[in-house]
Amino acid sequence: MDEIADRAADVSLEPPELLATGYRNYARYRLTLTGDDGKPIAQTRDVLEGGKVAAVVPVDLARDQVVLIRQFRLPGHLGNGKGDMVEIVAGRVEAGEEAAATAARECVEEIGVAPSALVELFRYFTTPGITDEEVTIFLAAVDASKVPARTVSGGEHIRTLCVPIDAALAAIERNAIRNSPAIMALQWLALNRTRLGALLRA
Numbered sequence: 001m002d003e004i005a006d007r008a009a010d011v012s013l014e015p016p017e018l019l020a021t022g023y024r025n026y027a028r029y030r031l032t033l034t035g036d037d038g039k040p041i042a043q044t045r046d047v048l049e050g051g052k053v054a055a056v057v058p059v060d061l062a063r064d065q066v067v068l069i070r071q072f073r074l075p076g077h078l079g080n081g082k083g084d085m086v087e088i089v090a091g092r093v094e095a096g097e098e099a100a101a102t103a104a105r106e107c108v109e110e111i112g113v114a115p116s117a118l119v120e121l122f123r124y125f126t127t128p129g130i131t132d133e134e135v136t137i138f139l140a141a142v143d144a145s146k147v148p149a150r151t152v153s154g155g156e157h158i159r160t161l162c163v164p165i166d167a168a169l170a171a172i173e174r175n176a177i178r179n180s181p182a183i184m185a186l187q188w189l190a191l192n193r194t195r196l197g198a199l200l201r202a
Contacts, residue, residue: 010034016047025049050126050133054102055090056118057137057185058111059165060144061197066168066189067111067147068161068182076178086161086171087179088186090135103138109153111160115140117200121188126180137185141200165189 011034016027026048033041058067069087077083091106093099100118108114121137144162151158171177172186192199 019046024051046130048131048133050131052093052099053090053133053135053181054093054099054106055088055135055137055181055185056103056107056115056140057088057182057189058107058113058115058140058142058144059189059196059200060142060162061200063144063162064165065144065162066165066186067142067144068163068168069110070159070161071156073179080178082178085179086177086182088182089140090181099136100138103136103140106153107140107142110151110156110158111142112148112151113142113146115142117141119199119202121185124184135181137181137188139189139196139199165193 012032014030016029018025019028020026026046028044028046030042030044033043035041059065060067067089069089070084071087072083073085074083076085089103089106089110091102091109093102100120103118104115117140119139121139123134123136125131126133126135147160147162149160151160168186169190172183172190177183177186189196
């Protein structure tokens with residue numbers, strides 16, 4: 001039985017063709033895979049070049065709170081009319097920057113406080129059928145009492161939500177949050193709640 005894990009593929013790629021450029025590049029790739037029978041399989045795939053992202057679930061264990069944020073997202077508005085979305089701290093990893101440094105920087109920019117501890121949890125691709133965007137989720141220890149009600153970061157107008165962890169998990173259970181990093185991070189939090197102190201003290 002094969003190991004249940006992602007693995008490298010036997011694939012050859014031609015140089016990409018840039019189809020459009022804007023907030024992110026959109027490119028077309030022509031590639032050849034090797035099939036199970038050893039025969040080549042030619043494919044053409046278009047990719048939105050999203051790059052690396054760091055996202056953070058900030059918790060205040062003394063207050064049993066998690067810090068969420070709320071901001072407007074046009075695709076969310078276009079998709080279901082609910083564009084004023086609940087999210088977690090997140091931002092793009094800049095060139096030459098480590099994901100952990102991005103996570104710490106984004107905490108300061110988006111919720112106004114630096115984490116006293118930061119732990120990497122897991123990584124995932126948002127939608128690998130169309131984009132190479134890969135998100136690294138971190139757990140952070142913060143003092144929620146120092147979080148301002150509003151912040152402005154890179155033109156984004158953000159409202160902060162310091163809420164009980166139980167309230168955040170209840171929102172996930174009733175499908176009130178549609179942002180995937182927030183959903184995945186809060187589900188992880190639900191599964192690992194008893195370990196938070198040990199992880200942040202390690």
